[in-house]
Amino acid sequence: MQTSSPVLRRLLPGGPGQRRPPPATVARVDLDRLLGTWYEVARLPSLESDGPWTDSVDVTVTYAQDAAGRITVQTASRNAKGRMRRSEVNGRVQPADESGAKLILRFFGLIRGDLWVIGLDPDYRWALMGTPSRKRLWLIARAPRIEPEAYEQAMAVAAAQGYDAVRVKLTEHPAAKH
Numbered sequence: 584m585q586t587s588s589p590v591l592r593r594l595l596p597g598g599p600g601q602r603r604p605p606p607a608t609v610a611r612v613d614l615d616r617l618l619g620t621w622y623e624v625a626r627l628p629s630l631e632s633d634g635p636w637t638d639s640v641d642v643t644v645t646y647a648q649d650a651a652g653r654i655t656v657q658t659a660s661r662n663a664k665g666r667m668r669r670s671e672v673n674g675r676v677q678p679a680d681e682s683g684a685k686l687i688l689r690f691f692g693l694i695r696g697d698l699w700v701i702g703l704d705p706d707y708r709w710a711l712m713g714t715p716s717r718k719r720l721w722l723i724a725r726a727p728r729i730e731p732e733a734y735e736q737a738m739a740v741a742a743a744q745g746y747d748a749v750r751v752k753l754t755e756h757p758a759a760k761h
Contacts, residue, residue, distance in 0.1 A: 608684035621723035702740035727756035
C-alpha cells in the first residue's frame with residue numbers, strides 16, 4: 584500500500600515509526616587504502632549542501648594521516664549559488680571498531696557523527712558511506728565520475744540497506760578536467 588501522507592507512512596508497517604535494524608556495513612575497510620582524495624559522485628540532499636543558498640559542487644574529501652598517526656579529513660566544495668566560493672571543513676576520523684567500516688567523525692571539537700561504509704569496490708575505486716539513521720548518504724570515488732554499472736550497483740546497495748536511493752543527487756564537478 585503506497586501513501587503520500589507522512590503521518591500514515593509512520594503508522595503503516597515498515598514505516599519510519601517502526602524500529603528497523605541498523606544498516607549493515609562492509610566486513611572490513613583497510614583504512615590505509617581509504618587515505619587520499621575522493622570525489623563526491625552523489626549524495627542524498629541535505630540543508631548544508633542543497634539549501635536555499637547552497638548548491639555544493641566540486642566536492643572532494645581527503646583523508647590523510649598526521650604525524651601522530653591520526654586520520655584527518657578535509658571536505659572541500661564550491662557553492663554554485665554563491666559565486667563558486669570555495670569552503671572547506673577539517674576534522675578527524677577514528678574507527679569505531681576493529682573492522683574500520685564504522686567511523687566516528689569529529690569537527691570543530693564539538694560536532695560528532697557516525698559514518699558507516701555500507702558499500703565498497705574491491706579495488707577501492709568507490710565507496711558508499713551513510714549515517715546509521717539513513718538520513719545521509721554519499722557515494723565517493725577516486726574520479727569525479729564512475730561507470731554507470733558501478734553507480735547502479737552502489738544505488739542497489741543503498742536501496743537494499745533502506746536509504747532513499749531515488750532521492751540521491753549527482754554531484755556536479757564543473758572544475759574537473761573531462
